[in-house]
Amino acid sequence: MSDLPKFVEFREEGPREGFQIEPKIYPIEERTQLIDMLSETGLQQIQVGSFVSPRYVPQMQDTGDLFQRIKRKDGVRYTALWLNEKGFQKALSTPNVTMEGRLLFYASDAFSRKNNNISALEMRENQRNWLRLYKEHDLKVDAAYVMAAFGCNFEGAIPMERVLDDFRFIIDLAKEEEVPLPTLVLADTMGWGNPQSVKRLIGAVRDLAPEARIGMHIHDTRGLGLPNLQAALEMGVDMFESSLAGLGGCPFAEHGNFRAAGNVCTEDAIFLCHELGIETGIDLEKLIAAARRAEEIIGAPLMGRVMHSGGLDKFRN
Amino acid sequence: MSDLPKFVEFREEGPREGFQIEPKIYPIEERTQLIDMLSETGLQQIQVGSFVSPRYVPQMQDTGDLFQRIKRKDGVRYTALWLNEKGFQKALSTPNVTMEGRLLFYASDAFSRKNNNISALEMRENQRNWLRLYKEHDLKVDAAYVMAAFGCNFEGAIPMERVLDDFRFIIDLAKEEEVPLPTLVLADTMGWGNPQSVKRLIGAVRDLAPEARIGMHIHDTRGLGLPNLQAALEMGVDMFESSLAGLGGCPFAEHGNFRAAGNVCTEDAIFLCHELGIETGIDLEKLIAAARRAEEIIGAPLMGRVMHSGGLDKFRN
Numbered sequence: 001m002s003d004l005p006k007f008v009e010f011r012e013e014g015p016r017e018g019f020q021i022e023p024k025i026y027p028i029e030e031r032t033q034l035i036d037m038l039s040e041t042g043l044q045q046i047q048v049g050s051f052v053s054p055r056y057v058p059q060m061q062d063t064g065d066l067f068q069r070i071k072r073k074d075g076v077r078y079t080a081l082w083l084n085e086k087g088f089q090k091a092l093s094t095p096n097v098t099m100e101g102r103l104l105f106y107a108s109d110a111f112s113r114k115n116n117n118i119s120a121l122e123m124r125e126n127q128r129n130w131l132r133l134y135k136e137h138d139l140k141v142d143a144a145y146v147m148a149a150f151g152c153n154f155e156g157a158i159p160m161e162r163v164l165d166d167f168r169f170i171i172d173l174a175k176e177e178e179v180p181l182p183t184l185v186l187a188d189t190m191g192w193g194n195p196q197s198v199k200r201l202i203g204a205v206r207d208l209a210p211e212a213r214i215g216m217h218i219h220d221t222r223g224l225g226l227p228n229l230q231a232a233l234e235m236g237v238d239m240f241e242s243s244l245a246g247l248g249g250c251p252f253a254e255h256g257n258f259r260a261a262g263n264v265c266t267e268d269a270i271f272l273c274h275e276l277g278i279e280t281g282i283d284l285e286k287l288i289a290a291a292r293r294a295e296e297i298i299g300a301p302l303m304g305r306v307m308h309s310g311g312l313d314k315f316r317n
Numbered sequence: 318m319s320d321l322p323k324f325v326e327f328r329e330e331g332p333r334e335g336f337q338i339e340p341k342i343y344p345i346e347e348r349t350q351l352i353d354m355l356s357e358t359g360l361q362q363i364q365v366g367s368f369v370s371p372r373y374v375p376q377m378q379d380t381g382d383l384f385q386r387i388k389r390k391d392g393v394r395y396t397a398l399w400l401n402e403k404g405f406q407k408a409l410s411t412p413n414v415t416m417e418g419r420l421l422f423y424a425s426d427a428f429s430r431k432n433n434n435i436s437a438l439e440m441r442e443n444q445r446n447w448l449r450l451y452k453e454h455d456l457k458v459d460a461a462y463v464m465a466a467f468g469c470n471f472e473g474a475i476p477m478e479r480v481l482d483d484f485r486f487i488i489d490l491a492k493e494e495e496v497p498l499p500t501l502v503l504a505d506t507m508g509w510g511n512p513q514s515v516k517r518l519i520g521a522v523r524d525l526a527p528e529a530r531i532g533m534h535i536h537d538t539r540g541l542g543l544p545n546l547q548a549a550l551e552m553g554v555d556m557f558e559s560s561l562a563g564l565g566g567c568p569f570a571e572h573g574n575f576r577a578a579g580n581v582c583t584e585d586a587i588f589l590c591h592e593l594g595i596e597t598g599i600d601l602e603k604l605i606a607a608a609r610r611a612e613e614i615i616g617a618p619l620m621g622r623v624m625h626s627g628g629l630d631k632f633r634n
Contacts, residue, residue, distance in 0.1 A: 223622030305540030
């Protein structure tokens, strides 16, 4: 385990992933308070919301307002998601949004068609236009995501070669457009990865671009979130997207009794890192307090572990 | 990851660990039905209940009755826990109990005093008497447990040397008493282990007794249950004690809103093994059905992942 990174960055997805899947809209005051608590934990990046169609995602329609209410903390990037140019322009004109470019690729054609009504290849070509748009606005292209990188509930297992093909496209595109290579993010959108496939894919991506920073967006749908994060750490990955208290939850849940797990849980992942001697810059106790507040806001048990048990520091001799 | 075992045995602790921590006593018909469902999954061992003081653990007072009601399936071992000779005699005289000896050691003195009112060293000496009692009754000594092997909420971190000392005692005892070496079980009773400490301790135990079978009893208190199980798999461990749906839960929970996690979740662990190509002899779909039934019986969300999301086989091309 000699490849463990010394410092790992966590990017918090909870405020968006968590509240966008809920059937109700939670009071903006409570969501503001939660983000303000997160700002004090040491997190460097918090995704606040999304500028997407209020017809499809009414839970996010007050994202602009939310950005105006939060107490911006120096050194924290407050990001938003957009999926079309209208959303991008809205983000641009909203105070407090940290503007950075992100490119989105789909390893699953069926998933791309479902989400975007276009094929994965058309989606890929569109990313060229997005990159140019970001350049025009002098925005750094921060990260490029390949979604459903391990498998897809609509398409089945995804051959590794298809994912690598997307990453090759990204590497070539950055070269052609003369921008620095963005962080290459493997997104296990529907929880198909396992520690072996995670290590294999990370190794193959590193072979394509040894100089690249590699990140992972992990979902804990089937319980392998933390084993996969551990596998990625052992491959030297030092950036993860995760969700406070495991907020999120998968719309593909089979069993009505309880929501299926969402993103890998931020505070559990940070507990793991700290136990392994890896620094994160994050105060676990403050993060646990925020997770407990999130559970109060949602009003239902959330699936984080360490938020219920507490950490270990207070027991140490 | 070349040391992964080809076949891993899971021993189901849910019926005991799960129901003994609940404040109420669930109908015996429902617990019988759950055990009967588990018998059909391919599990080789199911811990049905315990013969302990009804004053302290009233939830287990009908264990004898439960043993009589279950449909015994050939090839499945139905075990029980006892902590004193009275309990042992009760188990002996109860039909359907698979009688095997287990030895219990405490790496934490404070935990031993709390659970047994005697020191860890006195507890250890008592195990010599237990072993002789098992021999007298011609019972195989199946496993020897060192509890709180990684740390203890009452005592803090546990030095590895203390754990190894217990295992040395066990190895010497088996030699002196001329019985086969039992499976050496590392029990992370309060969720203190991490993938590094798990690998380190397993390696050290294997150095003491290269011929021994090593097992783990894992709690998921702080979310590291599956990463630790993965680490143990990579060290060749092929026996785990786990709990359906993550039943169990820790009495040391800090946060009133929701129970802290209990044992590592059987069906999530089995999903992990199957994804890694490791056989378990267990039908995941049947196990998921049992986990969902357990959630209905408990009447509160349980923390298993795959029971809510479903497995992957039906999506595979």
